[in-house]
Amino acid sequence: xxxxxxxxxxxxxxxxxxxxxxxxxxQTARKKKNKIVNKSRFSAxxxxxxxxxxxxxxxxEPRKKVQLARELGLQPRQIAIWFQxxxxxxxxxxxxxxxxxxxxxxxxxxSQFESLKKEKQSLLIQMQILGDLLEKTHGGxxxxxxxxxxxxVCKSNNVNINSETKAKLNCFQEGMEGSAVMxxxxxxxxxxxxxxxxxxxxxxxxxxxxxxxxxxx
DNA sequence: CCAGGAGCCCATGTTACATCA
DNA sequence: CCTGATGTAACATGGGCTCCT
Numbered sequence: 001x002x003x004x005x006x007x008x009x010x011x012x013x014x015x016x017x018x019x020x021x022x023x024x025x026x027q028t029a030r031k032k033k034n035k036i037v038n039k040s041r042f043s044a045x046x047x048x049x050x051x052x053x054x055x056x057x058x059x060x061e062p063r064k065k066v067q068l069a070r071e072l073g074l075q076p077r078q079i080a081i082w083f084q085x086x087x088x089x090x091x092x093x094x095x096x097x098x099x100x101x102x103x104x105x106x107x108x109x110x111s112q113f114e115s116l117k118k119e120k121q122s123l124l125i126q127m128q129i130l131g132d133l134l135e136k137t138h139g140g141x142x143x144x145x146x147x148x149x150x151x152x153v154c155k156s157n158n159v160n161i162n163s164e165t166k167a168k169l170n171c172f173q174e175g176m177e178g179s180a181v182m183x184x185x186x187x188x189x190x191x192x193x194x195x196x197x198x199x200x201x202x203x204x205x206x207x208x209x210x211x212x213x214x215x216x217x
Numbered sequence: 218c219c220a221g222g223a224g225c226c227c228a229t230g231t232t233a234c235a236t237c238a
Numbered sequence: 239c240c241t242g243a244t245g246t247a248a249c250a251t252g253g254g255c256t257c258c259t
Contacts, residue, residue: 081248
């Protein structure tokens with residue numbers, strides 16, 4: 001608990017505050033463990049005043065509490081309880097807001113992750129195709145000529161190698177070589193459930209045994 | 218200085234009532 | 239009128255802090 005800024009006032013029994021005129025006499029008062037329970041609600045005026053006090057200070061100094069009680073015709077204990085309850089309501093509201101913010105962030109990351117997954121899938125396909133082509137061209141000794149042919153195959157599969165793809169391939173290559181360089185295409189937000197699947201994403205190179213330097217050629 | 222009690226407050230949970238759809 | 243849901247004043251409990259002896 002954080003340090004308190006106020007000093008406790010000397011002990012004053014609750015009973016000594018009886019000079020304050022309290023709420024209306026309990027019309028529907030019931031007994032609960034020998035204590036009278038008056039459930040009449042505070043007036044709009046009282047609430048308004050309490051709320052404005054709460055807005056300027058969520059914790060009441062004893063002096064202020066007594067003053068407020070006098071102004072509103074309530075018992076200081078009622079003021080104290082109202083502030084306690086108000087803080088509890090405020091806190092639960094805070095938690096609700098924090099939850100909402102976190103959820104928004106999570107949803108945002110989830111959609112980013114999904115699009116990265118799709119991107120990975122597409123890159124895998126490209127790499128597979130290029131790998132196959134390389135095998136063919138190496139086997140048939142048709143270096144540059146073969147590559148042109150590859151282009152035709154790629155197009156037929158709706159896959160083009162552009163500069164962006166090259167950059168991405170570079171990233172994979174760097175990653176494989178243990179480089180600490182961070183790829184601008186990677187989202188390093190391994191949060192919660194993403195972490196496991198993210199590992200799969202980053203380990204993609206393990207399953208494709210293709211010399212990347214050759215690929216770029 | 219230290220220990221212990223008194224008196225207060227706090228956070229949290231619960232109860233009981235008022236109000237409303 | 240009845241009923242379930244919701245809001246809230248008041249209470250209970252356990253723990254921390256300050257003050258005093």
